[in-house]
Amino acid sequence: MGAVVGTLTMQTKxxxxxxxxxxxxxxxxxxxxxxxxxxxxxxxxxxxxxxxxVLYRGFKNECPSGVVNEDTxxxxxxxxxxxxxxxxxxxxxxxxxxxxxxxxxxxxDFVTALSILLRGSVTEKLQWTFNLYDINRDGxxxxxxxxxxxxxxYDMMGKYTYPVLKTDAPKQHVDAFFQKMDKNRDGVVTxxxxxxxxxxxxxxxxxxxxxxxxx
Amino acid sequence: MAAGVATWLPFAxxxxxxxxxxxxxxxxxxxxxxxxxxxxxLYVNVSGxxxxxxxxxxxxxxxxxxxxxxxxxxYNEDTQEYFFDRDPEMFRHILNFYRTGxxxxxxxxxIQAFDEELAFFGIVPEIIGDCCMEEYxxxxxENQERLAExxxxxxxxxxxxxxHSTSRERLWRAFENPxxxxxxxxxxxxxxxxxxVSVIANVVETVPCRPPKGSVKDLPCGEKYQLAFFCMDxxxxxxxxxxxxxxxxxxxxxxxxxRSVMSVIDVVAIMPYYIGLVMPENEDVSGAFVTLxxxxxxxIFKFSRHSQGxxxxxxxxxxxxxxxxxxLFSLTMAIIIFATVMFYAEKGTKGSxxxxxxxxxxxxxxxxxxxxxxxMVPNTIAGKIFGSICSLSGVLVIALPxxxxxxxxxxxxxxxxxxxxxxxxxxxxLARIRMAKKGTANAFLQYKEGRAxxxxxxxxxxxxxxxxxxFEHQHNHLLHCxxxxxxxxxxxxxxxxxxxxxxxxxxxxxxxxxxxxxQGAQNNSTGCCPRRARRRAAMRLANSTVxxxxxxxxxxxxxxxxxxxxxxxTRSSLNAEPGDLKLNCxxxxxxxxxxxxxxxxxxxxxxxxxxxxxxxPGILRNTRATAYTHETVKxxxx
Numbered sequence: 001m002g003a004v005v006g007t008l009t010m011q012t013k014x015x016x017x018x019x020x021x022x023x024x025x026x027x028x029x030x031x032x033x034x035x036x037x038x039x040x041x042x043x044x045x046x047x048x049x050x051x052x053x054v055l056y057r058g059f060k061n062e063c064p065s066g067v068v069n070e071d072t073x074x075x076x077x078x079x080x081x082x083x084x085x086x087x088x089x090x091x092x093x094x095x096x097x098x099x100x101x102x103x104x105x106x107x108x109d110f111v112t113a114l115s116i117l118l119r120g121s122v123t124e125k126l127q128w129t130f131n132l133y134d135i136n137r138d139g140x141x142x143x144x145x146x147x148x149x150x151x152x153x154y155d156m157m158g159k160y161t162y163p164v165l166k167t168d169a170p171k172q173h174v175d176a177f178f179q180k181m182d183k184n185r186d187g188v189v190t191x192x193x194x195x196x197x198x199x200x201x202x203x204x205x206x207x208x209x210x211x212x213x214x215x
Numbered sequence: 216m217a218a219g220v221a222t223w224l225p226f227a228x229x230x231x232x233x234x235x236x237x238x239x240x241x242x243x244x245x246x247x248x249x250x251x252x253x254x255x256x257l258y259v260n261v262s263g264x265x266x267x268x269x270x271x272x273x274x275x276x277x278x279x280x281x282x283x284x285x286x287x288x289x290y291n292e293d294t295q296e297y298f299f300d301r302d303p304e305m306f307r308h309i310l311n312f313y314r315t316g317x318x319x320x321x322x323x324x325x326i327q328a329f330d331e332e333l334a335f336f337g338i339v340p341e342i343i344g345d346c347c348m349e350e351y352x353x354x355x356x357e358n359q360e361r362l363a364e365x366x367x368x369x370x371x372x373x374x375x376x377x378x379h380s381t382s383r384e385r386l387w388r389a390f391e392n393p394x395x396x397x398x399x400x401x402x403x404x405x406x407x408x409x410x411x412v413s414v415i416a417n418v419v420e421t422v423p424c425r426p427p428k429g430s431v432k433d434l435p436c437g438e439k440y441q442l443a444f445f446c447m448d449x450x451x452x453x454x455x456x457x458x459x460x461x462x463x464x465x466x467x468x469x470x471x472x473x474r475s476v477m478s479v480i481d482v483v484a485i486m487p488y489y490i491g492l493v494m495p496e497n498e499d500v501s502g503a504f505v506t507l508x509x510x511x512x513x514x515i516f517k518f519s520r521h522s523q524g525x526x527x528x529x530x531x532x533x534x535x536x537x538x539x540x541x542x543l544f545s546l547t548m549a550i551i552i553f554a555t556v557m558f559y560a561e562k563g564t565k566g567s568x569x570x571x572x573x574x575x576x577x578x579x580x581x582x583x584x585x586x587x588x589x590x591m592v593p594n595t596i597a598g599k600i601f602g603s604i605c606s607l608s609g610v611l612v613i614a615l616p617x618x619x620x621x622x623x624x625x626x627x628x629x630x631x632x633x634x635x636x637x638x639x640x641x642x643x644x645l646a647r648i649r650m651a652k653k654g655t656a657n658a659f660l661q662y663k664e665g666r667a668x669x670x671x672x673x674x675x676x677x678x679x680x681x682x683x684x685x686f687e688h689q690h691n692h693l694l695h696c697x698x699x700x701x702x703x704x705x706x707x708x709x710x711x712x713x714x715x716x717x718x719x720x721x722x723x724x725x726x727x728x729x730x731x732x733x734q735g736a737q738n739n740s741t742g743c744c745p746r747r748a749r750r751r752a753a754m755r756l757a758n759s760t761v762x763x764x765x766x767x768x769x770x771x772x773x774x775x776x777x778x779x780x781x782x783x784x785t786r787s788s789l790n791a792e793p794g795d796l797k798l799n800c801x802x803x804x805x806x807x808x809x810x811x812x813x814x815x816x817x818x819x820x821x822x823x824x825x826x827x828x829x830x831x832p833g834i835l836r837n838t839r840a841t842a843y844t845h846e847t848v849k850x851x852x853x
Contacts, residue, residue, distance in 0.1 A: 053255050058222035058271065061316070080227045080693060082652040083705055093230055110226070117229040125232055132233045150237060154701055160711040161703040173701070177237060198236055207235050207242040211228060 033066035035107040045111050046119030047175045050112065059107050067104040069095050084158030092152060096132040118212055125208055142186040146174045222275065224689055231696050239702040242693045246688035258296035259310075263295070264303035272313050277686050279337040281313065305332040308702060317344035320351040326358050341647060352640070386465035403521070406458055410517050413451040417511050420444055452488040455481065455514075477520060484514040542617070547581075549612045553579045553605045560598040567594065578602075583609025653707075662691040 035041065035056070042049055065073065070091065077090035097105050097113050116128050131137070135145045150170040157165060181189045181197040189197075198204045217259045228245075235242070257273065259266040259281075276282040291298045299306065305324065309332060312318040320329060320343055329351075333340055343351050380388075389399035420437030427439060464477050466472035487507040519525035532539070554575035561569040568591040569575045578591040582605050593602045698704050705712075 043260065051255075057254075057269070061314070062222055076223050077227060077230075080224070080690065081697070082579070082655050095232070096233070113225060114229050117232045126236075126713075129233050129236055133236075152832055153234065153237065153697070154703075157701055157703055157705065158698060160706045160708050162706040162710065162714065164711070164714055165703055169701075169703075173237065173239070176239075182682060193819055194236070203238070203241045204235050207238065208232065210245050 021103060033133060035066070035105050041108065041111060044108075045115035047111065047115055055111060055114070056107060067106050068110070068204075069104045072124035073097075073105065081156045081158075083160065084156045086156045088155055089149075092132060092135065092149060095126070095135070122199070122205070122208060123195060126198050127191065130191050130194050140190055141194070142188045143178065146177060146189075147171060150174050222271075224686060226692070227433075228689060228693050231693060234696060234700040238696075238700040238701040242699055243692060245692050246685070246796050258294075260291075260294070260296045261297045261301055261303045261306040262299070264306075266306070266310055268310065268313065274686070275313060275316075276338075281309075281336060283337075285337070301332065301335065302328070305329065309333075309338065312338065312342075318342050318347075319344060320347035320354075322347075322350060326351070326354040330355075341644065383465050384467075386461065387467060388464055390465060402458075406454065407518070407521050409451050409454045410514055410521075411512050412447065413455075413511070416444060416447050416451070417508075417514075448488060451514075452485050455485045455517075459485065477517075480513055480516045480519075483510050484517060487511055545612060549583065549608065550576055550579045553583070553601070553608075556601050557593060557598060560595055560601050561593055564594045564598075569593075569598075579605060582606045584613060585609060655708065656705065659691055659694050659705060660689065662687070663695075663704075664667070 038049060038052060041052055042045075045052070047055070051198055062068075062076070068076075073094045074087045074090040077093065078086040080086070084116055094105065095101075097109050099112070113128070116124050120128070130141070133141045133146060133149050135148060147170055150173050154165065154170050154173075159165070176198070178187075178189070180201070183193045183197065243406060255270050256267050257270050259268065273281045280286055285298055289297045305321075305328065308321055308329075318333075318338065318340075330340065340351065389396055389402070393399045393403035409412055421435050423433035424436040424439045425435050426432060459478070462478070462481075463469060463472060472478055487510045490507055516525075519529065527538060551572075554572050557578060558569050558572045558575045561567045561575075569578065574591075580586075581588050581591075585606065587606075593599050621846075694705065
C-alpha cells in the first residue's frame with residue numbers, strides 16, 4: 001500500500017514544475033501586435049492596398065502574434081540557403097529591418113523596408129544598403145564592419161563551392177570594395193562616398209532595377 | 216522546401232539588394248513571372264463539400280498535389296472548381312496543413328486511411344507536427360506489427376514450400392514449423408511425449424516403493440526396478456540424441472545452431488546419460504555421477520519448444536534482468552546488515568543458534584520474506600527488537616521494489632523502445648532532412664546545369680523551365696545572385712572533394728586559348744585569372760589522362776587543385792615575396808601532357824591541407840618555370 005502511494009507521489013512531483021513553466025510560456029506568446037490601418041500603411045509606403053493585403057496575409061500566417069523575433073527570422077532566412085550558414089547575415093539583416101531597435105520586426109517595419117527595397121528610389125535603396133553595412137550605425141562603414149558583412153555573406157555559400165573558398169577571400173573582397181568606394185582614402189566609407197561610387201558603377205545601377213518585380 | 220517559406224521568398228529576394236554593391240559580377244536576370252499577380256480564391260469540391268481557399272495558401276507547398284500543377288488534372292471546367300472524389304473529413308486536415316503549416320493527425324481516424332490520403336495529396340508524413348507525431352508513430356507501429364503478425368501467421372501455416380528446396384531445407388522447415396507436414400507433426404508429438412515420459416520417470420524414480428521381499432527399508436522405485444527405468448531412460452535419450460543430430464544436420468548455420476539456447480539445453484539433457492555410460496562403477500566418481508543426474512531435469516526445458524508461453528516467460532526474465540539484479544542487490548544489502556546486527560545482538564546468549572553471521576543470513580532471509588520457520592529465534596531483548604525491525608523492513612524491502620520494479624520495468628521498457636525508436640528515427644529523420652536539403656541544393660545545381668545546357672539548346676530549356684514552379688525559379692535566381700556576389704559557385708560534396716584531392720591537371724584542348732586568356736588576365740586585376748591562379752596546381756606525368764572538367768567553364772577552371780604540403784623552407788621563401796598578383800605566363804613551356812604554370816606566390820595559405828601521396832615533390836618558383844617531364848611538380852601558387 002505504502003509502495004503504491006510512494007510511487008504515485010513520486011510521479012506527481014515531477015510534473016509540477018514543468019506545468020508552471022508551461023504557464024509562463026503560454027503567457028508570453030499571447031503578446032500580440034496589430035498593425036496600423038490599411039490606409040495609413042498605404043500612405044506611408046509605395047504599395048497598393050491589394051499588395052498590402054497579400055503581404056499581410058502571408059506575414060500573419062507565419063507569425064500569428066504579429067511580430068517576428070530574431071530567432072524566427074534567422075530560421076526563415078536560413079531555409080533559403082540550405083548550403084551554408086545564413087544566421088550571421090540574417091542577424092545583420094534583422095537589425096537593418098528593425099529600425100526601431102525593439103528586438104522584433106513588426107509588420108510596419110517589414111512593409112516599410114520592402115517598400116524601400118522594391119519601390120524606392122535609387123538613393124533610398126542605396127541608403128538602406130548603407131544602413132545594412134553600417135553595423136554600429138555611426139554613419140561610417142569601416143573595414144571591420146565590412147569584413148563582418150562580407151564574411152557573413154560568404155558563410156551563406158557553405159563549404160562546397162567552386163572555386164574552393166579561401167579563408168582570405170572575404171578580406172580580398174573587402175579590399176576591392178574599399179578600393180572602389182573609399183574616394184578620399186581615409187579608411188572609412190561615408191554615405192555620400194557610397195552613393196556616389198555606386199552611381200558611377202553601371203552594373204550596380206542596372207542590377208538595382210532587377211528586383212522591382214518581386215512582389 | 217519547408218513550411219510556409221514561399222511567403223517569405225519575396226522578402227529574401229528584396230533583401231538581396233544588400234548584396235548589390237558588393238557583387239563582383241552583374242546580377243542575372245530575374246525569371247519572368249507570367250502568372251497573375253492578384254490573389255484569387257480557389258474552390259475545391261471534395262465529394263460535395265466545398266472548400267474555399269486562397270491560391271497563395273495552396274502555393275505554399277509546391278511539392279504537393281494541391282500546390283503544384285497536378286491539381287489541374289482535377290479541374291472541372293463546367294463548375295469552375297477542383298473536384299476530388301475523396302473523404303471530406305480527411306481533406307479538412309489536409310487543408311489545415313496548408314493553412315497553418317502544421318499537419319495534425321486526427322486520433323479517431325484509421326491510420327491507414329490517413330496514410331492513403333497523405334499519399335494521394337503528395338504530403339510526406341514526416342512533417343506531422345510534434346504534437347501528433349508520437350501518436351501517429353505508435354498507431355503506425357501497432358498497425359504494422361499487427362499486419363506483420365498476420366502475414367507471418369499466414370506464411371507459417373500455409374505457405375507452400377519453395378520449389379527446388381533441398382531435403383535439408385525441408386527437414387529444417389519441418390523442425391521449425393511442425394504444422395507444415397504430417398510427419399513433422401507426428402515427430403513433434405512423439406518428442407513431446409518422450410520428454411514427458413523422461414521427466415516423469417525421473418520423478419517417479421525417487422518415490423519409495425514397497426520394499427522387495429526380505430527387506431524392511433523402503434526402497435526408491437528407481438532402485439527396485441532399475442532395469443525398467445534404465446531401459447526407459449535409454450529409449451528417451453536415444454530419441455533425444457536422434458532429434459539433436461537431425462536438427463544439427465538440418466540447421467542452415469551449424470555454428471549458430473550450436474550456440475543457441477535450445478541446443479545447449481538439448482546437450483545438457485542427454486550428456487549425463489552418456490557420461491554415466493562411460494564412467495566406471497567407481498565409488499569416488501559415483502558421487503559426481505549422481506550430481507550429473509540432476510541435469511536430467513533440464514529435459515523439462517525442452518518443453519519450451521512446444522510451449523509459446525515458456526518462451527515468453529524466458530524472454531521476459533531475460534529482459535528485466537537488470538531490475539531483478541537491483542532487487543537482489545538491495546536484498547543482499549539488507550540481509551547483510553540485519554544478519555550482522557542479529558549476530559552481535561545474540562552473541563552473548565548461551566545455546567544461541569546464531570553461531571556466525573552467515574548462519575544469521577538464514578534467519579534474516581526467513582524473517583524478511585515473512586516465512587518464519589522458527590528454527591532460529593532471538594532470545595535477547597535486543598535481538599527481539601532487531602528481529603521485529605527486520606521482519607517489518609522485510610515487508611518493505613521486498614514489497615517496495617517489486618511494484619517499482621514492475622512499473623519501472625514497464626516504463627523503462629517502453630521508454631527504451633521509444634528512445635531507441637526515436638533515436639533511430641531521428642537519424643532517419645535527420646538523414647531525410649539532409650537529403651531534402653541536399654535535394655534543394657541539388658535542385659539549384661541542376662538548375663545551373665540546365666541553364667548551361669539551355670544556353671546551347673533553347674528547346675530543351677523551354678521544357679525544363681516549364682516543369683519548374685515560379686517559386687523554384689525565383690529561389691534559384693536568388694541563389695544565383697549570391698553566387699555572382701561572391702564570385703564563387705555552389706557545388707556538391709563530391710565535386711568539392713574532387714577539387715581538393717585530385718592530382719590530375721586538366722587543361723583545355725586548345726592551349727593557345729588558355730595561354731592567351733592567361734596573358735590577358737595578367738592585365739586584368741579583377742579578372743578571374745589571378746585569383747584562380749592563386750592555387751596550388753599539381754602536375755602529373757605524361758601518362759596521366761587529360762581531364763577536361765566542366766566544359767562550360769573558363770580555361771583555368773580546368774585546373775584541379777591538389778592539396779599538398781610544402782616544405783617549410785620554401786614556404787618561408789614564398790612568404791618573402793608578397794603581393795605579386797601577376798601571372799608570369801611568358802615562361803610557360805608546354806610538353807605533351809604537362810602544363811607548367813608558374814604562378815607567383817602572394818599570400819600564404821593559412822589553411823593546413825593534408826599531405827597527399829606525391830612521388831617526388833618539387834616546388835616551382837615563378838622565375839624558373841621549366842617543365843619537369845618525369846617528376847610530379849607541385850606548384851605553390853599564391
